[in-house]
Amino acid sequence: MRPLLFDLGAHPGLSVRLQDLLGAERGALELRRFPDGESYLRLDTSPQGRAVILLCPLDRPDECTLPMLFAAATCRELGATCVGLAAPYLAYMRQDIRFRPGEAVTSRTYAGMLSGALDWLVTVDPHLHRYQSLDEIYRIPSRSVAAAPALAEWLRAEVACPVLIGPDAESAQWVAEVAARIDAPWRVLEKTRSGDREVAVSVPDLDAHAGCTPVLLDDIVSTGGTMAAALAHLREQGFASPVCLLVHAIFAAEAEAMLRAAGATRIVSCNTVVHSSNSVCVAEVMADGIRGCLD
Ligand code: R5P
Numbered sequence: 001m002r003p004l005l006f007d008l009g010a011h012p013g014l015s016v017r018l019q020d021l022l023g024a025e026r027g028a029l030e031l032r033r034f035p036d037g038e039s040y041l042r043l044d045t046s047p048q049g050r051a052v053i054l055l056c057p058l059d060r061p062d063e064c065t066l067p068m069l070f071a072a073a074t075c076r077e078l079g080a081t082c083v084g085l086a087a088p089y090l091a092y093m094r095q096d097i098r099f100r101p102g103e104a105v106t107s108r109t110y111a112g113m114l115s116g117a118l119d120w121l122v123t124v125d126p127h128l129h130r131y132q133s134l135d136e137i138y139r140i141p142s143r144s145v146a147a148a149p150a151l152a153e154w155l156r157a158e159v160a161c162p163v164l165i166g167p168d169a170e171s172a173q174w175v176a177e178v179a180a181r182i183d184a185p186w187r188v189l190e191k192t193r194s195g196d197r198e199v200a201v202s203v204p205d206l207d208a209h210a211g212c213t214p215v216l217l218d219d220i221v222s223t224g225g226t227m228a229a230a231l232a233h234l235r236e237q238g239f240a241s242p243v244c245l246l247v248h249a250i251f252a253a254e255a256e257a258m259l260r261a262a263g264a265t266r267i268v269s270c271n272t273v274v275h276s277s278n279s280v281c282v283a284e285v286m287a288d289g290i291r292g293c294l295d
Contacts, residue, residue, distance in 0.1 A: 003294060004047055004080075008056035008068055010088060011271035015055055017283035018086070022290060024053060031067055041070045048079035051294055053086050054118075059250055059273040061091035061110075072117045084120040084293050086286060088272035089248045093127035111137035122289040124272050124282050125219050125247045129170050143289040147247045147270050147282050148174065152181035154268065154280045155215065159243060163212040165189065167230040174247070175217050185209055189230055206237060214242040221246050221269075224255030228262040241265040249275035 005024040007015045008031065019026055028044035052075045056068045068085065075083045092110035095103070111134075114121065121142040126134060134142040155162055155178065164186040166175035172188045179186035187206065206214070214234055221227050227244055234242050244259060249269035256277075259267060271278040 001050060003053055004045060004050040005053045005055055006043070006045075006071060006075075008054060008071060009064065009274075010055045010057055011274045011278060013278075013281060014088065014271045014283050014286075017281060018053075018055065018287055018290070021283055021287035022053070022294075027052070029071070031071075039067045039070060041067060041074060043071070043074055043078065046078060047075040047083075050080055052080040052083045053290060053294075054083065055086045055088075057089045057273050058087050058091040059089050059248070065091070065110075065113075069113070069117050082119040083117075084122065084290070085114065085118045086290055087121065087123045088270075088282060088286065089250075090121075090123040090126045093131075094129070096130045107131070108137050112139075115139035120293040122286060122293055124270070124286060125174065127170075127219060128173075141293060143292055145282075145285040145289040146174075146177060147272070147280070147285065148177040148181060149285060150270065150280045150282050151178045151217070151245060151247070155184070155245070156182050158268075159213050159215060161212045162215045162243070163187070163206065163209040164215050164217050165206075165230065165234070165242070167216060167218055167226045171218050174219055178217060185212070189233075206234075206239070214239045215245050216242050217245045219246065220248045220250055221255060221259070222250045223252050224258040227264075228258045231259065231262040231264055235263045243268065246270075246277075247272060249273045249277050251275055251277075 003024045004027045006027040006029055030042040032040050058064050072083045092106045095106040098105055115138050120140055124145055125147050126144050162184050164175050164179045166188040175186045216230050244264045244267045247270045267277045268279045269277040270280040270282050
């Protein structure tokens, strides 16, 4: 029987393409808020005897997670054979250590909650920094798929002679993989963060790539502080209009304005989080990961 896909707020293009690639039936559901803020959920397509895929970006995690958990529990209660989460963006990955006494290590607690409610998890480029793999915190089978093939394809088609620049050491994993796919040079900057929004970066000598188009590449833009600092330095070095390329366009309030003020003219993201900059589709890589979990 075809898998049943319930879309809980993904990018429409991603959702439709995933249904096609997986041969999935789109499930109908009603999800709304009661006046007191609680969620109401009703499945209009029965999950009885079906493998269920919940497609749910978790970019507003505190708002999105409860409805997703309600949907998962309801699918199980109503007879789904398995219930998996396809989360184009996986939240709560960055609080992966107790930086100060008493802090919540939310990545671990969040993973525990999701692991108890789901049978598998597929996500795109989770922010693995101090964790080597999702298996360190998730108790269910999980697959982290990379946006790199889709980003490389976009760069090949859109940017002549790119030099890829990661704004911090953590970005090296994404930048190196994309650069290898298109045989482009790459560099990584050094970042120092002194607060949620205060970021300083150092820029290496890019003279050897003076004729190239700089492409700033990162996994997440949240406050925009990291990319704005890198942009400002590149502009100081005489590079005009670097392309800002990213996987997850979280874009907290003012982030886009901050990037524009720092000189960004072209901002391009994957459709893992719905945003006006979405131009790179990750459906193919996600479908590969989901197939592996459904087999
Ligand atoms: C950090 O390690 C990530 O790779 C991003 O650079 C970071 O999350 C971006 O955050 P913000 O936009 O708030 O500077």
